[in-house]
Amino acid sequence: MAAPMKKMSKFRNCIYWKSQGTVSFTLFKRYFGQPIVQTHPHLIGQDEVTPGINKQEYQQRRTSLISNVVEKTAESIRNHIMIFPSASKVYMTYDIPYPFRQNTEFLYLSGFQEPDSVLVLQTTENGYKSVLFVPKRDPDRELWDGPRSGDTGAVSLTGVSEAHNSDDLEKYLHNYCKTHCDYLVWYSMTKPVHLNFHKSVISEFLKQEGRKSIQNPIQLLHQMRLVKSQAEIKLMKKTCQIASEAFVDVMRCSHANISESTLYAKMDYECRVRGAEILAYPPVVAGAGELVLMDAGCEYHGYTSDITRTWPVSGKFTPAQRRLYLALLDIQEALVTSCRPGVTLAELYQAMMQLLAVRIILLDLVPSSTMAKDELKMKKILCELCPHDVGHYLGMDVHDTPSVSKNRPLEPGMVITIEPGLYIKSTNTMVPEEYRGIGIRIEDNVLITEGDPIVLTADCPKHPDHIEAIMAQR
Ligand SMILES: [Mn+2]
Numbered sequence: 160m161a162a163p164m165k166k167m168s169k170f171r172n173c174i175y176w177k178s179q180g181t182v183s184f185t186l187f188k189r190y191f192g193q194p195i196v197q198t199h200p201h202l203i204g205q206d207e208v209t210p211g212i213n214k215q216e217y218q219q220r221r222t223s224l225i226s227n228v229v230e231k232t233a234e235s236i237r238n239h240i241m242i243f244p245s246a247s248k249v250y251m252t253y254d255i256p257y258p259f260r261q262n263t264e265f266l267y268l269s270g271f272q273e274p275d276s277v278l279v280l281q282t283t284e285n286g287y288k289s290v291l292f293v294p295k296r297d298p299d300r301e302l303w304d305g306p307r308s309g310d311t312g313a314v315s316l317t318g319v320s321e322a323h324n325s326d327d328l329e330k331y332l333h334n335y336c337k338t339h340c341d342y343l344v345w346y347s348m349t350k351p352v353h354l355n356f357h358k359s360v361i362s363e364f365l366k367q368e369g370r371k372s373i374q375n376p377i378q379l380l381h382q383m384r385l386v387k388s389q390a391e392i393k394l395m396k397k398t399c400q401i402a403s404e405a406f407v408d409v410m411r412c413s414h415a416n417i418s419e420s421t422l423y424a425k426m427d428y429e430c431r432v433r434g435a436e437i438l439a440y441p442p443v444v445a446g447a448g449e450l451v452l453m454d455a456g457c458e459y460h461g462y463t464s465d466i467t468r469t470w471p472v473s474g475k476f477t478p479a480q481r482r483l484y485l486a487l488l489d490i491q492e493a494l495v496t497s498c499r500p501g502v503t504l505a506e507l508y509q510a511m512m513q514l515l516a517v518r519i520i521l522l523d524l525v526p527s528s529t530m531a532k533d534e535l536k537m538k539k540i541l542c543e544l545c546p547h548d549v550g551h552y553l554g555m556d557v558h559d560t561p562s563v564s565k566n567r568p569l570e571p572g573m574v575i576t577i578e579p580g581l582y583i584k585s586t587n588t589m590v591p592e593e594y595r596g597i598g599i600r601i602e603d604n605v606l607i608t609e610g611d612p613i614v615l616t617a618d619c620p621k622h623p624d625h626i627e628a629i630m631a632q633r
Pocket of ligand 1: 465551576578602
């Protein structure tokens, strides 16, 4: 097997199979624009559209979205058409594209990874159908850009009802107008995902007389994405595991005078060699004197992690750093323990501020008389010491499902970040000198369950003793 397998890797679009006891290889004319089980068996399983998520789950997502839509509108409206464009290819400069990142909503509903595509979901007499419009096969372009799935490939890959070339979208929508009336269009008008499709085809369709109104489907989708399925939880665990392990390597390689860009590059490398496709965002790497604060996470098969750690490049916390750090760690751990069904992010923010108020008095960061006398002033001081929120929802996007209120009670299956911080300006003469210029944040990713919360980033060390032990291994 070894020799032919090696040869195979040159032809990543070949399909090979076993027949009558012999292994035969055939160079197929059938190409796909993304990994499939026949070409990438090490990456993707049977029946999966994207690694870890199978056709049935994608189908279920489309079905529950359509059911939601029908349920939430008046019975008199029978016809619904939902339009979800993919991301477009964006160029840095002549012929040089930015790394492609699929639009999240489009990916969540189709699993299709090619740019310049559109997913249409529409109610029919006996239910609904899903129609994918995809880039036309083009051997000349594919030579440079890599293979495309084409219309027939897209159907077998994703399991949608039908697929066409994206050039045919205009004709398709035109035909829809002619054969339907009193229909509702579900489309994100305020922030068109794909400007070309929006200008050239979709806005024309929206002007047609037959439609009743245009609704934004984003909130419904965010509500669905908020609670993760078992398959999604598995992917969330993996993306958090990768970033946690990468952080340990980054800590271990850091030393006095290390540049921020070296830490960035190390994080990027350690995440990618563990299977992540890309970092989830440009890492925040901030050196404040002897401490480095790094906020970084990765994206693994469409799911993101988001971790922050703060550590001393010398390998040892100073007594003042340790005091502040332990105070913040106490707060962070108390908040993590509170992540239970029924609690909201807004409540967790209030809890963070209260815990912080107590701590900064104990640490003599602010005279206790101020706290008692002037509540407004105290609030201002607290907001200066921690000017950001306690956390956010996490999933396919880093700041996931942003249309969901922070007053929404947590539910099992939701993933959030818990990230209190404590930042003391070097110019803050109100606090003892030894604390000035210290900035600390500790951020974990937490899965809500019926019982105790699960810290998905638990393998990323956060206790000072643990961090110092790792730094001692250098
Ligand atoms: Mn975060």
